[in-house]
Each structure stands twice: as C-alpha cells, then as structure tokens.
C-alpha cells in the first residue's frame with residue numbers, strides 16, 4: 001500500500017478524519033496507519049488565517065497553496081520559510097526504481113539544498129526507523145555529488161553527511177537517509193529501501 005508521509009499522532013481513524021477536516025477547509029484525503037497511529041492529512045487549500053495560525057495548521061498547510069493528491073497523498077511539510085510537498089514510500093526499491101517511481105508521480109527524489117530541507121526530512125522520517133533514498137548521488141563522477149532534479153552539485157555549504165561519510169565503501173554512489181549513519185550516508189545503488197518523493201506546491 002502506498003500511504004505514508006509526514007503526519008502526526010491520532011488515536012483512531014475517525015480522530016484522524018476529524019483533525020483533517022478541522023485543519024483543512026476542504027479535506028480531500030488523509031491516511032491513517034493503525035499500527036503507528038500516524039495520521040497524514042491530505043494537502044488541500046486552506047484559506048482561513050485562524051486555522052493556519054494553529055500549530056498543526058502552520059506545520060501542514062500554507063494559505064492558498066496545496067499539494068497534488070491526485071496520484072498519491074503528497075503532503076505539505078514546512079520548516080521556517082521553506083515548504084514543499086512530500087510523499088514517503090512504504091515499498092522498497094533500488095535507487096533507479098525509486099527515481100522512476102517519483103517521476104511517474106510527477107515528482108522527484110527529495111533534495112536538501114538548504115538546511116530547512118534537512119529539518120523537513122528529519123521531521124518526516126522520525127517515526128520510522130528505516131532508510132530512505134533521497135535525490136543525491138555521485139554516479140557520474142566519484143566524489144562529485146549531484147542533485148537529481150537539476151544536476152547541480154552539492155555545495156557542502158552546511159553539514160549533511162554522517163561522520164566519516166560519504167566513504168564510497170564498495171563503490172557506494174547513492175545517498176540515503178539512514179537512522180544509524182545519521183542523517184545521511186552513501187550506499188550501494190542496487191540496495192532496496194524506501195524512498196522520499198517531492199514536488200512543488202500548487203497555487
């Protein structure tokens with residue numbers, strides 16, 4: 001099932017539905033994981049400043065903007081002045097298949113070009129103690145890490161990798177979030193893990 005994403009805790013599926021309709025003017029969709037109790041509101045237009053000024057509203061919604069939920073439940077995630085639309089897979093795939101899957105959804109693997117995006121990532125994955133592919137790799141040239149969305153080079157302007165990473169161990173070229181090699185590590189592209197897709201807000 002393709003259902004996960006950033007979210008918050010709710011005690012039941014109906015509590016999740018209630019929260020979604022409370023914080024979204026027009027709640028198109030939400031997902032609820034009964035095991036982890038993670039409630040992920042569908043991203044939809046929010047016009048009320050009152051709702052936006054609530055804590056959850058600020059975290060998950062941007063007035064006048066929303067995420068495309070036509071294929072999967074892309075959800076707004078915000079840190080500071082940066083907002084983006086995320087979808088976290090709960091299926092496993094190689095790096096290439098992850099990239100293709102995101103592109104099929106009209107998105108790309110998640111990028112971290114500003115520190116706020118690292119905070120968004122860490123907030124989104126903290127409930128799950130697993131790895132996620134992101135949109136950075138050095139497959140074309142060893143040691144030159146490029147973002148998959150525009151091919152730009154990672155500028156190293158802020159700390160991103162775990163200590164002693166990237167280490168290119170056994171020829172690792174693809175970048176993942178890793179709960180132990182925290183936050184970011186290079187790994188073998190043929191490895192299968194979850195992945196994070198991202199697209200721009202609409203509106």
Ligand SMILES: [Ca+2]
Pocket residue numbers: 138142143168171172173174186
């Ligand atoms: Ca490498």
Ligand SMILES: [Ca+2]
Pocket residue numbers: 165166167168169172185186187
């Ligand atoms: Ca490594």
